[in-house]
Amino acid sequence: xxxxxxxxxxxxxxxxxxxxxxxxxxxxxxxxxxxxxxxxxxxxxxxxxxxxxxxxxxxxxxxxxxxxxxxxxxxxxxxxxxxxxxxxxxxxxxxxxxxxxxxxxxxxxxxxxxxxxxxxxxxxxxxxxxxxxxxxxxxxxxxxxxxxxxxxxxxxxxxxxxxxxxxxxxxxxxxxxxxxxxxxxxxxxxxxxxxxxxxxxxxx
Numbered sequence: 739x740x741x742x743x744x745x746x747x748x749x750x751x752x753x754x755x756x757x758x759x760x761x762x763x764x765x766x767x768x769x770x771x772x773x774x775x776x777x778x779x780x781x782x783x784x785x786x787x788x789x790x791x792x793x794x795x796x797x798x799x800x801x802x803x804x805x806x807x808x809x810x811x812x813x814x815x816x817x818x819x820x821x822x823x824x825x826x827x828x829x830x831x832x833x834x835x836x837x838x839x840x841x842x843x844x845x846x847x848x849x850x851x852x853x854x855x856x857x858x859x860x861x862x863x864x865x866x867x868x869x870x871x872x873x874x875x876x877x878x879x880x881x882x883x884x885x886x887x888x889x890x891x892x893x894x895x896x897x898x899x900x901x902x903x904x905x906x907x908x909x910x911x912x913x914x915x916x917x918x919x920x921x922x923x924x925x926x927x928x929x930x931x932x933x934x935x936x937x938x939x940x941x942x
Contacts, residue, residue, distance in 0.1 A: 759798050766794035773811070781818035785828075788812040792831065802839050809835055826855035826863045834870055846874050865894040865903055872910065885914055 769791035776784035792808045795801065809832045816824035833848035849867050856863035868891040875884035888907050895903035 762794045762798045766791055766798070769794060781815045782821070782824070785812055785815035785819060785824050788815060789827065789831075800838070802835060806832070806835050806839075822855050823860050823863070826852045826860050826867075829855065830863050830867055830870075833867070837870060837874070842874050842877060846871065849874070861894050861898055862900075865891055865898065865900065868894070869903065869906060876910075881914065885911070888914075 769787045773784050773787035773791060776787065788808055788811050792805060792812065795805060795808070809828060813825075813828040813832060816828040819825075829848045829852035833845045833852060836842075836845035836848065849871050852863055853867040853871065856867060858864075868887040872884040872887040872891065875881070875887065888910055892904065892907045892911070895901075895907055
């Protein structure tokens, strides 16, 4: 059974993109079967199988309607568990998937739900929800609200030592300030960070 950081391990061990894709497709089939075989009452196991199935397919193709269907199943399983973290994760990814489809309003509803459920005990989900909401709010020209989310996301990224999220936030904040020089300095700083490439932001 694959747990936690299984996806980076598969990609690292595969050694080349073609083999990585093949292994992920096989792994996706495993999780699809696992989700189907979960007995009634095994909502938590079904939820994790569905989330892992989603992650494999997201990494290998962008069939957004299929991904959304999987996430809807995961959402129902999360509701059956009643676990706040599972509900937050399901809402987050449903929101992200809807953003990819350009469905900003519906995405915002799920992302706000994820944010509320994630606070204060699931900071990685809260961080991702704030980043996605900031993007939507910028698109709507609601810049003050977007900046508030970004500033809170910066605090969370520092707390979690998530360098990729920190990079995304600081870049966007420099854009808000019209600070092209700040963006250039930060880009150079990232290049000089030896540990940047090892930082992962994973929610699924």
